[in-house]
């Protein structure tokens with residue numbers, strides 16, 4: 001599965017299966033292992049085990065088992081490459097980017113570099129317009145009115161796009177082709193083919209990608225022009241769903257504080273950052289895209305969502321919540337209190353109440369569960385119909401929570417807060433949960449018991465005994481002692497691995513075996529057992545050798561009973577005598 005030296009291999013070396021599984025299953029230490037309730041079949045007493053040093057899991061109930069990737073593939077119903085990525089993300093291992101390959105890709109990269117350069121030039125043009133023109137003066141007055149001083153304006157690179165209609169175009173076309181100008185999104189083309197500036201009479205906010213390169217602009221109308229906010233279109237260097245505004249500056253703060261404040265627009269982000277909260281990012285659009293969440297997840301898995309309190313903002317909050325929950329984020333929701341009769345966005349709230357008040361609001365922001373429940377409680381809960389509506393409102397969120405334990409805790413809280421009968425709610429929840437998961441057959445018998453004690457001990461020693469593994473493997477191989485055993489395939493796989501000279505990876509062996517054999521192997525590996533010695537190994541080998549002679553003897557005896565003629569019978573009788581001698585000698 002994980003090729004040596006590959007990224008998958010590196011993730012596997014660094015990943016901690018106990019931690020990954022622990023996000024889905026409540027695990028308890030039990031001897032050398034961890035145990036819990038199996039997430040793949042319904043059970044009341046734990047038969048699911050995780051081995052921290054061998055980095056494998058195994059269920060004694062339904063027989064599932066494997067390594068950390070197999071677990072994630074089964075839980076998330078995803079393919080191997082996705083499992084690698086998920087495990088890497090959960091364990092904070094950086095994912096390498098694919099390298100450029102073809103000449104076309106190189107050409108595209110060059111084109112992207114030119115577009116970035118063009119944005120840099122546009123940025124300094126907009127800044128100059130704000131600083132040095134008559135029109136810019138009016139724009140500055142507007143910004144000052146919103147509480148933005150000189151420092152803030154320069155810190156966030158705020159600029160101004162004049163009303164002329166082709167001033168930026170004239171500035172840029174000296175250097176760039178028409179085709180590139182249009183591709184940049186800074187310049188538009190009308191139906192008659194005439195080029196003109198996309199942004200006119202607007203305050204401009206540079207939007208940078210993660211590595212702090214300006215790739216787009218957001219622009220707010222100065223007067224009552226529509227639309228109020230206008231952004232760059234999708235271009236070769238800018239995709240709205242892949243960029244979070246302010247992330248380039250927020251990185252350190254996100255890592256240090258291990259949570260993000262998520263706001264809707266750049267004005268909000270600037271207001272929050274100015275007030276001293278550097279860990280703010282804006283989605284720059286109403287709902288958060290999955291790729292934006294993944295981007296954020298590289299820095300922190302904890303978010304306080306502080307969207308606008310209007311209807312669109314609430315809807316966006318709820319959509320974003322679903323997406324964040326799916327990605328395993330810990331989410332709180334900050335709904336700022338109204339100021340007078342005005343609903344407060346972060347910008348307004350901080351201007352009116354100051355940063356200490358905002359800090360207090362952040363600290364007290366409730367977990368998303370409470371936020372959603374309080375929203376549900378605003379519905380009419382006096383009738384059965386109303387209660388059903390409230391449950392149906394909450395259910396989709398609960399379903400998105402990947403962690404079973406958390407889902408169950410939710411159920412309790414919802415039933416308490418909405419005064420619903422818990423069994424009814426739980427039934428609805430588990431029905432929803434079952435629909436997510438494919439059925440797993442339960443096979444309660446322990447297959448490993450089929451293997452004899454001697455075989456179990458030898459298998460364990462082959463997997464663990466660093467000191468004499470190779471010698472043991474050679475003895476088993478030369479005498480063909482394991483041939484014909486129930487455990488033959490397990491021995492064969494372990495012997496090959498022992499000859500490689502590398503430490504034996506139980507999970508790799510398990511992945512090579514068929515289900516039944518893997519179950520047997522894992523059951524043996526999870527047994528509480530003493531460390532083996534070479535003396536014990538030798539006596540086990542002798543016992544196997546004796547078993548082998550006995551098997552041959554039984555074979556010969558069957559031949560004799562078939563009563564063959566002359567020479568064949570004589571040969572069988574000689575063979576029998578020899579085997580009897582060997583048996584007597586080994587006893």
Ligand SMILES: [Zn+2]
Nearest residue numbers: 038041059062
């Ligand atoms: Zn199970």
